[in-house]
Amino acid sequence: MAIIKLSPTERRRLSAFVTCCVVAFAAWLLTVLQGSYNYKVKCILTYNNIPQRRAFRTLQSDTVVATLQGSGWQMLSARMHNEDEHIAIDLHTLDTKNFIALEAQLPQINSKRSAEQKITDFDPDTLYFDFTNRSTKRVPVKLLKNITFQPQFDVAGNVRLNPAYVFVSGPAATINKITEWSTDSLKVTDVEANVQAKVDIAKVRDGNVSIYPKIIQVFVPVEEFTEKTLEIPVQLSNNVHYYDVKIFPQKVKVTFMTPLSKFAEINDDYFDAVADFGLWAEHKYSSLPVKITRLPAYTKIVKIEPQNVDFIVKK
Known part of the structure; x- marks a missing residue:
């Protein structure tokens, strides 16, 4: 392929031509973007002044398409960011009507917006609502938590919520x-003492549901844990034919973690160790695994020795 060689004069002319084209394009683009345009964006509706004596549900999506009037810069920014706007709609007229005309609220909506970016139209321009009887119910609060602890520390008692119930309407x-x-998630890290906090109730997603109160006080008891070992007698279960069975050994060593405040009081009466004899009767197991079926609250089993017991069936 032939290579075109330009003289220094021709190169200067070509450079000047390209520069002029770039400057002309930039000037044209600047002029265009400074103009006024109508463009559309998606808007998510939020509701204010919800009727207290009438319950309702919307008969359409909570997303509408709004026509905005603004500069080319604003239109370009809206296209690039592609983020839905949030528009607050006043519902006070639903006390006497079953629809909201968005056009009637344009002055109120635009009064809270930039004077250079006004909404001129909505699609759809009317919202319709279905009304039912309003009900109130008391429901328990579910705490969502993500707590990490320092080594040897953990939850050592019942988590207390105040209030433990909320009213939904x-x-x-x-x-x-x-x-x-549910609440919002309670996130705490490296905990080594009791946790006291205020947590927000999870936000209402349905615009016609309200909840009270919106903040819950949380108390999480935290203690240092230590290891303890006890010998627990093994009980035999599912001996439906009442065989005379001898277990070896008759006790197992159970090692567990317990809060320091409970260490002295916990003894073998707090535990049940069980071997299922049905595993031999039905499946001919030669030894029976031991399971702990009852243990004190907030203790955690570390190990059981031995994990299986031998047995003799006397005939």
């Missing part, structure tokens, strides 16, 4: 399906 059909209400 809304359409009866919706409220009847609610059996509990």
